[in-house]
Amino acid sequence: xxxxxxxxxxxxxxxxxxxxxxxxxxxxxxxxxxxxxxxxxxxxxxxxxxxxxxxxxxxxxxxxxxxxxxxxxxxxxxxxxxxxxxxxxxxxxxxxxxxxxxxxxxxxxxxxxxxxxxxxxxxxxxxxxxxxxxxxxxxxxxxxxxxxxxxxxxxxxxxxxxxxxxxxxxxxxxxxxxxxxxxxxxxxxxxxxxxxxxxxxxxxxxxxxxxxxxxxxxxxxxxxxxxxxxxxxxxxxxxxxxxxxxxxxxxxxxxxxxxxxxxxxxxxxxxxxxxxxxxxxxxxxxxxxxxxxxxxxxxxxxxxxxxxxxxxxxxxxxxxxxxxxxxxxxxxxxxxxxxxxxxxxxxxxxxxxxxxxxxxxxxxxxxxxxxxxxxxxxxxxxxxxxxxxxxxxxxxxxxxxxxxxxxxxxxxxxxxxxxxxxxxxxxxxxxxxxxxxxxxxxxxxxxxxxxxxxxxxxxxxxxxxxxxxxxxxxxxxxxxxxxxxxxxxxxxxxxxxxxxxxxxxxxxxxxxxxxxxxxxxxxxxxxxxxxxxxxxxxxxxxxxxxxxxxxxxxxxxxxxxxxxxxxxxxxxxxxxxxxxxxxxxxxxxxxxxxxxxxxxxxxxxxxxxxxxxxxxxxxxxxxxxxxxxxxxxxxxxxxxxxxxxxxxxxxxxxxxxxxxxxxxxxxxxxxxxxxxxxxxxxxxxxxxxxxxxxxxxxxxxxxxxxxxxxxxxxxxxxxxxxxxxxxxxxxxxxxxxxxxxxxxxxxxxxxxxx
Numbered sequence: 078x079x080x081x082x083x084x085x086x087x088x089x090x091x092x093x094x095x096x097x098x099x100x101x102x103x104x105x106x107x108x109x110x111x112x113x114x115x116x117x118x119x120x121x122x123x124x125x126x127x128x129x130x131x132x133x134x135x136x137x138x139x140x141x142x143x144x145x146x147x148x149x150x151x152x153x154x155x156x157x158x159x160x161x162x163x164x165x166x167x168x169x170x171x172x173x174x175x176x177x178x179x180x181x182x183x184x185x186x187x188x189x190x191x192x193x194x195x196x197x198x199x200x201x202x203x204x205x206x207x208x209x210x211x212x213x214x215x216x217x218x219x220x221x222x223x224x225x226x227x228x229x230x231x232x233x234x235x236x237x238x239x240x241x242x243x244x245x246x247x248x249x250x251x252x253x254x255x256x257x258x259x260x261x262x263x264x265x266x267x268x269x270x271x272x273x274x275x276x277x278x279x280x281x282x283x284x285x286x287x288x289x290x291x292x293x294x295x296x297x298x299x300x301x302x303x304x305x306x307x308x309x310x311x312x313x314x315x316x317x318x319x320x321x322x323x324x325x326x327x328x329x330x331x332x333x334x335x336x337x338x339x340x341x342x343x344x345x346x347x348x349x350x351x352x353x354x355x356x357x358x359x360x361x362x363x364x365x366x367x368x369x370x371x372x373x374x375x376x377x378x379x380x381x382x383x384x385x386x387x388x389x390x391x392x393x394x395x396x397x398x399x400x401x402x403x404x405x406x407x408x409x410x411x412x413x414x415x416x417x418x419x420x421x422x423x424x425x426x427x428x429x430x431x432x433x434x435x436x437x438x439x440x441x442x443x444x445x446x447x448x449x450x451x452x453x454x455x456x457x458x459x460x461x462x463x464x465x466x467x468x469x470x471x472x473x474x475x476x477x478x479x480x481x482x483x484x485x486x487x488x489x490x491x492x493x494x495x496x497x498x499x500x501x502x503x504x505x506x507x508x509x510x511x512x513x514x515x516x517x518x519x520x521x522x523x524x525x526x527x528x529x530x531x532x533x534x535x536x537x538x539x540x541x542x543x544x545x546x547x548x549x550x551x552x553x554x555x556x557x558x559x560x561x562x563x564x565x566x567x568x569x570x571x572x573x574x575x576x577x578x579x580x581x582x583x584x585x586x587x588x589x590x591x592x593x594x595x596x597x598x599x600x601x602x603x604x605x606x607x608x609x610x611x612x613x614x615x616x617x618x619x620x621x622x623x624x625x626x627x628x629x630x631x632x633x634x635x636x637x638x639x640x641x642x643x644x645x646x647x648x649x650x651x652x653x654x655x656x657x658x659x660x661x662x663x664x665x666x667x668x669x670x671x672x673x674x675x676x677x678x679x680x681x682x683x684x685x686x687x688x689x690x691x692x693x694x695x696x697x698x699x700x701x702x703x704x705x706x707x708x709x710x711x712x713x714x715x716x717x718x719x720x721x722x723x724x725x726x727x728x729x730x731x732x733x734x735x736x737x738x739x740x741x742x743x744x745x746x747x748x749x750x751x752x753x754x755x756x757x758x759x760x761x762x763x764x765x766x767x768x769x770x771x772x773x774x775x776x777x778x779x780x781x782x783x784x785x786x787x788x789x790x791x792x793x794x795x796x797x798x799x800x801x802x803x804x805x806x807x808x809x810x811x812x813x814x815x816x817x818x819x820x821x822x823x824x825x826x827x828x829x830x831x
Contacts, residue, residue, distance in 0.1 A: 113173040119322065123167065159383060202233070211228070212226055222296060224300050237250070347396060359407075369475075394765065399474065415501060437717045438715075441717055443469075527748075531803065546688070563635070568631045574602070576595055582626050588619065667724060674805070679709045683786070700779040715791060
């Protein structure tokens with residue numbers, strides 16, 4: 078009897094959730110903050126240094142500097158700037174959507190640090206002598222725009238003016254903003270004033286007063302801006318740029334449009350596959366995956382996090398990974414149906430048996446993601462945030478959401494006697510009286526002997542790794558500026574760019590380099606790398622020159638040698654820590670003999686990615702490291718599923734007496750998980766290929782690294798990790814006196830044909 082109430086409950090729940098999603102999605106998307114790589118803007122990492130001898134850079138000093146920078150940014154009208162303290166003496170500033178990047182950089186690091194000096198360049202007063210909010214736009218005696226200042230001490234200002242008068246005929250009070258040169262430079266600047274120079278009025282009388290005026294050739298707008306900047310306060314420290322990157326608005330807009338389109342295509346392809354292969358459970362998966370995407374965006378909005386280009390890639394990748402939990406569950410349910418269990422019993426047993434596998438697989442991937450978050454910076458941290466969120470939400474929706482929806486249909490009785498709705502043929506179903514265990518089911522891969530050919534797999538991998546090592550020694554890695562330091566310049570043109578023309582344009586801007594790459598569908602993107610680290614002024618000049626030439630703001634990034642070394646060190650440490658964390662977890666949950674093969678397999682995958690990038694001379698940057706660590710997590714995910722099945726088969730075997738017993742367990746486990754492994758990697762590969770073909774060029778290398786790692790990870794899980802475990806386990810038995818060795822079976826007469 079069909080219980081229609083459960084089916085009605087399913088549709089009501091879906092309708093309710095769908096209505097909420099439809100009514101709120103637009104607002105959520107509107108509220109999510111986009112990173113500078115999606116809307117243009119710039120990011121700079123400052124090293125904080127003492128402004129005076131003996132000054133200590135402590136936490137309190139860093140906090141006051143952040144507050145001063147925040148006040149300055151507010152003058153620009155930038156919405157929701159990101160200003161964060163990093164380490165013991167660094168501050169990172171991210172300004173997405175800022176239109177005049179050159180002006181913003183000047184305001185952050187140089188303007189508003191007011192000083193009053195005598196003609197010999199001796200500082201008499203500075204910005205700290207101003208009252209809080211003591212600057213305002215006013216008009217001088219000639220009704221010209223000026224800036225009025227209110228000082229903390231009129232008596233102190235009187236003493237300063239008295240000292241200046243005593244220096245006649247050089248009785249000038251020189252007013253500067255962040256002036257760093259000496260008196261000789263000042264005399265030259267008087268002939269040709271720069272923006273930092275404000276005015277140099279003659280002092281003819283002692284002025285013991287709190288209110289003074291700064292006059293100059295100001296417009297009302299300039300006077301207002303100067304007053305706002307002065308109110309922002311003088312920086313209590315010196316700021317030295319260690320790293321900076323800027324993205325033109327046109328680049329950001331194109332990257333956003335392309336990557337969203339790639340995401341839509343990839344997700345639709347995954348949905349079609351799930352519907353075609355898993356049928357009704359596939360429909361449930363599509364429903365919960367849609368809810369999963371909505372919840373990801375909702376939580377991201379609640380976190381007030383910044384969505385970056387790698388973050389969108391992580392979301393798309395997360396959809397493919399979230400399918401994994403559904404596939405594990407559905408494959409186990411199909412096995413239970415095949416051994417003859419009724420639909421409800423099959424659902425309950427399949428859900429129960431798959432839970433530990435899903436938990437272990439997700440947790441090991443989560444370890445890599447957390448390490449990436451801790452050691453990542455900027456957009457990489459954004460990628461890690463989205464990846465962590467994707468893993469957690471994927472687990473929740475797959476374990477609770479999918480099972481809730483499917484249970485309503487199963488418990489309604491509607492699916493009874495409909496195994497075809499789960500993709501199971503009636504000819505595949507056994508009778509319970511036959512006492513067939515799901516672990517004894519025949520598979521399409523029963524003729525494949527994974528253990529007998531283990532030496533061939535080991536040899537193939539050894540050859541690949543040896544070739545990879547030789548390639549790495551000969552060619553080395555094509556390190557991006559993130560690790561080698563220097564400057565990277567990227568332009569986007571409406572027309573085709575040639576290497577010669579781009580080189581000439583760079584030369585006109587003062588950059589001489591032969592390290593130029595032209596890319597894009599129509600060769601409309603030019604990328605150049607320059608070994609030197611450009612100053613703020615040089616960056617502004619280059620951006621202005623190339624903007625005039627190409628009609629859009631170029632991307633310019635600089636990395637100092639210090640930061641480059643730190644990033645390289647952090648990348649290595651992150652890989653080591655992720656490996657240690659995974660070893661510990663697998664050892665606790667399984668055994669050390671499984672942890673060792675798992676680590677060998679993931680290092681095998683990571684090294685192959687590195688070797689391919691070395692051979693193809695592809696640039697290695699921070700997003701590449703993110704891709705490698707993601708694959709480390711994903712590779713162990715696939716391996717864990719196999720080991721979980723081995724553990725289950727071992728419990729049934731109870732005692733291993735010979736090497737052949739071990740081989741039988743490994744072969745049976747690999748055959749039983751082969752379909753799951755292939756389907757899982759296929760769904761994720763579809764998402765990555767969509768990113769490669771339709772996504773932004775900015776993450777092409779990142780996507781390629783993921784694709785290589787996914788293929789390598791599947792190979793190592795099927796043909797390396799389990800085989801190494803067999804070798805280690807066999808050695809253990811030999812130590813106990815078992816000397817049997819495994820030989821390939823030659824009689825397959827009793828096994829089904831492929």
